[in-house]
Amino acid sequence: MRHYYTYSEYLSDCKILTEQIQDRFDAIIAIARGGMTLAHMLGEYYNIREIYTINTIGYEDMVKLDQIEVFNIPKIKKAQKILIVDDIVDSGDTMKRVLELLTEQYPYAIFKTAALFYKPSAIIKPDWYVQEATMWIDFFWSVDL
Template identity: 50%
Template sequence: MIVYPYEEFEKDVKVLAKQIRNNFNPDAIVAVARGGMTLGHFLAMHINTRLIFTLNSIHYNDTAKLGHIEIFNIPELSKFDKVLIVDDIIDSGETMQEILRILKEKFPKIEFKVASLFYKDQALLEPEFKVKKTDEWIEFFWEKI
């Protein structure tokens, strides 16, 4: 397990924001609750947008993977052309793959791209914007209450 402190997060957000600004410049951000919310907020500040939304996904109960994926509270995005989907980590990639499938079906004219702090090699998809590859479980600073 890797403990991911705020100081490292602060540096990594700047790296990620620069990648996004230079290569995509989204009209809006969708943060995947709960893991993507802190990152989504910081990215919105760095790329200077107030157009940030959330959707919910449930694929884990603590560290145990569930047998199904729930995606709900999907925001209305039809007035946008480019939307960035943000999550803290792309683990198996199953959740993000399902989120993309649902969003592309609901909003076929939107270009969606994914940003994540961490991703795993064996994931079903690699985010377009990312900072670190890992094979370990990450304990993010915002998970400590």
């Protein structure tokens, strides 16, 4: 079973997400690639110019890799409160590793996490999420083109 996640459903979820997030942030970090579209739109919405990406590779052709590879940890200028976003927190391995690495590197910053989808079996729960994932999701940015 696969769920085709359209732009229209995404937009509606973004509205729900921003209603949930009452905090204000200085910067957004997108977990690439999945979080990039969301980070872009949230950056525009909150008028945050400091938008970074962090690269992770956890899947190869829909198969989960044993080891999460994280690279390109962003050089954050002076932001103190930072929102990390991804499309989905699935196993949670990626978000957990990213959060660990960023907290190590920026011990004085406050990191919060948001995702569109979350699987309750994940080892980490994002601070905000919209839907529980029950099947593989075909995000519009992956399949529309």
